[in-house]
Structure formats: structure tokens, C-alpha cells
Amino acid sequence: MTFVAVAWIALGIVGYFLFNTQKTLAVAASAVRAVDQHAREADDALADLRVAQQAYVASGQGVGFWMPKVAATLDAVNAALNALRQAPATPDARAAGEQASAAVAEFADVDKRARDYIRSGQTLMASDVIFTEGGQLAAVAARQVETARLAEHQAFDAQETAVRKQQASIIGAGAGVAALMSLLLGVTGARRHEGAAAEESSGSGLRLGLTIEEGVVSHAKPQTATVSQPATASRQAATASPTVPAPQAVQMRSTVVLKAAADLSTEFGRARDQEELGRLLGRAADMLDASGLIVWITDGDALRPALSHGYPPAMLARMSAMPRSADNAAAAACRTGSLQIVLSKPGGTQGAIVAPILTANGCMGALSAEIKDGGEGSEAVQAIAAIVAAHLASVVAAAPAEAAAPEQPQQPKAAHA
Secondary structure, three states: OHHHHHHHHHHHHHHHHHHHHHHHHHHHHHHHHHHHHHHHHHHHHHHHHHHHHHHHHOOOOOHHHHHHHHHHHHHHHHHHHHHHHHOOOOHHHHHHHHHHHHHHHHHHHHHHHHHHHHHOOOHHHHHHHHHHHHHHHHHHHHHHHHHHHHHHHHHHHHHHHHHHHHHHHHHHHHHHHHHHHHHHHHHHHHHHHHHHHHHHHHHHHHHHOEEEEOOEEEEOOOOOOOOOOHHHHHHHHHOOOOOOOOOHHHHHHHHHHHHHHHHHHHHHHHOOOHHHHHHHHHHHHHHHOEEEEEEEEEEOOEEEEEEEEOOOHHHHHHOOOEEOOOOOHHHHHHHHOOOEEEOOOOOOOOEEEEEEEEEOOEEEEEEEEEEOOOHHHOHHHHHHHHHHHHHHHHHHHHHHHHHHOOOOOOOOOHHHO
């Protein structure tokens, strides 16, 4: 419950943080939209203001119409710039708005001078003022408005980037805490389950002390299993409690596998030539569910393939000897004298088991088996591979004795091949 509570608290904190940050970004985006709207209004009014002022000196236009038009447009520009300055904008945007307002104020002074020139009949002077000073001031005001708009967008982009990074960090932290709590919950639950099962099995066996003999269940005195009594311990473990059904299917499979392994061991002891050894390797491959077997024999500091099953002869002929120092499972099994397991890959290569062939003189070779359907992880499959390798060791160990007594001709062993 503690782990679950911590995980939910972490997820709740993540959700609350995401809600608040998204709300902050929404407010900032609304401010950007307001600035954009006021900037567009100011730009449109400035464009109308320039056109209306230039109409003072245009041929065929009457100043009586355009002077009131300029005054009204000037009021609209000032209103848009005041709204831009008062919007919840950044300091850079507000500063640019102030400069735009100053340029518009100077434009109003220039417009007053142009009107005075027109009333006094000095049209040329009025044109010079309108197209030089007035045009420049209107352009400056428009640039400052655009600067304010860009500053607001840049500030929003920087704020959004920082908030997104914070969101990613808090989401990763929350997910990490939840994953850690799930892992701890799984490990703790598994340990408690194993401990309870072991306690129940041990207690039931000591309390009831049931034994099974020839299919008859009878009560007996409680016994404690020791290393020196493997048969008694096995019977007690198999009949721990009358309320828990015995794993009969598993026992039957184990019995079948043990009997097949025993028969195979007997046949290895009777093998007299390479043909019989090849047949026994075929039976071993069926028991291991292997697609192919190869027996590697040491030849000095090298390993060479001596016998195989499941591979075409042409493939075996192409296999050359490899040094015992090679970086592969067969060489590693010979060097270390331990079983080597190569795990299969989904949709890729098959797994393999390599068992060393050990004799009194050391490792004399290795048995490699390509296992189908990921069976290389089964302890039963690994045990059978070790048994087959042990019997091959007796065949390989007999080779030096035969070589030392050439005067007594015997049937060649498979290991000589």
C-alpha cells in the first residue's frame, strides 16, 4: 500500500504541475494575441495616416476633406498605441510602443506645420515637409510597432521552451518514481509469495509426514530431509499436504525424461563404431529438441569437428579447425570446462548449448547443440546436454589407450573419425 500510495502521489504532483504550467502558457498566449491585434490596428491606422496627409498636396483633392480625416486617423493611431502599451506585454514590447508613440507625436507637429504652409499658400514647402519628415516619422512608428510585436513573440517562445523542458523533466521524474514503486512492489510481493510457499511446504511436511509407497498413501512419523537422504526428502516434498494436489504431470514428464536419458546412457556404453554414435546423437538431438549437433575434438591447441547430426556432409566438410583461444562458445567451454549457453534472439538466430567433454586429462572437446524455440534456458535440456557430453568423454578418453596398443586391433571409435 505504501508503494502504491507513493506512486499515486507522484502521478498527482505531475498532473498538478502540468495543469498549472498549461494555464500559464494559455495566459501568455492570450497576451501575445492581444499585442498582435493592437499592432495590426496601429499599422493599418499609420498607413491610412500617411495616405491622408499626402492627399493635402495631391492634384484635384480638397484639403477640407483630408484634414479632418488626418485628425481622426491620428486619434485612432494614438488609441491603438495606448492599448499596445497597456497590454500585459514584456518590457521590450512596452519600450518599443513608447518609441512609436513619440514618433506619432512628432508626426502630429509636422502635420500642423504642413497645414500652416497650405493655408499660407506655400504648397511646395508643405509637400517637402509631408514627403520627408512626415513619411520618415510614420515609417519609424510602424517599425517600432513591429519591433514590439516581435519582442512579444520571442519572449513567449522562450517562456514556452522553458516550460516544456520543465514539463518533460517532471514527467520523467514521475514516471521514474512510479516505475520504481512498481518494481519494488513486484520484488516484495514475489519474495513474500516464495517465503509463504516455502513455509507452508516445510510446515505441512513436518506436521503430516506423509509417505507414498507403491501407490498407497499412509501416515508415518515426521522426518527431516537431509543431504544423506535424498529419496526420503523427495518423497516428503512431493507429498507436503493432502490438501495440495501433487504435480503429477511434472512428475510424469520427469520420469519419462529420466528413463530416456538412462536408456541413452546405456546405448552410449554399447556403441562400437561411428555409425552407432551418429544414431545415438540423433536420439540425443530429439531429446534436446535440437536442429543440429556437432562434436568438437581437441587437436593440439585447436578444435576440429569430428561428428555431427542434422547438418549436411558438405557443410561439415567446410568447417575448419579453430583455435581454443577463439571468441566463441565452443572454445570458451573447452577453456573454462563449464557449460556455455547462447541465448536465441526473437526473429533471429537460434539459441545454443555447448557442453565441455571432460576427462581425467582435462577438456578433450565440446558438444554444441542448436536448440529450437528458445529451449536453451531449460535446466532439463542443459542437464541432458551435460549427460551426453559425459558419455562422449568416455569414448574420447579411450582413444589414447587404443593408440598405445596397436598390436590389438579393435573396432574404431567414433572419436577417431
